[in-house]
Amino acid sequence: MKRRVAILISGRGSNMSALIRAAAAPDFPAEISLVISNKADALGLERAKASGVTTLVIESKPFGKDRAGFEAVLQAALDQHGIELVCLGGFMRLFTAEFTRSWYGRMLNIHPSLLPSFPGLDPHGQALRAGVKLSGATVHFVIPETDAGPIVMQGAVPVSDHDTADTLSERILEVEHRIYPEALRLLATGKVSIVGDVCKTSGSGPSENFLIAPVVG
Ligand code: GAR
8 A cells, every 4th residue: 555645845846746756656655645835826736736636725824823723724634635644845834843743753854955964044055155065965854853853865966166056956956856755765665764863774785876076177
């Protein structure tokens, strides 16, 4: 049985599209059963509908600071659709600690940096200002702290002296679209487990690849 997944978005939903595309493969262990946006005008909603995925808008704005009130409506929708796993894809609303705890081990997020470096806003700008030569993307389990939690998968890209936040974000986005479906596959097939604060993957070994930057000449 395929695991039933909901994707939560607030914007363009390119990671959502990558997940929907991957899940269309007959042997993918999860199905995207529902896309929920907390913004009625999120571009991703149209993309999801075009792929034939059920969509729902639960506007968070009217709830103001009442996070628990918003989450009660969200949880009811997830229950109604029999959702087992949740993927956040550019979902720009913070959760209460209680909500993240109730989904611990079943809710993933993606962030465009090699966490624990550069959580929060403007991760690409943070990476450029720090002068790192490698950056990337991280899929992790959601915990009460923002952009933190046991790391399921990371992908790295080189950063060049000529990068702007836009060019770096474009390069990292490609990696995001590669690793998010793979991380969901691992979770849906029960290959990952959380040991203390660390996520372990059964049957995995180190990759043979090195990524070195800069390269001169
Ligand atoms: C992605 O780059 C994702 O990693 C980032 O928002 C973007 C959403 O793009 N998420 C965060 O920064 C979480 N802190 P998308 O809507 O095209 O998937």
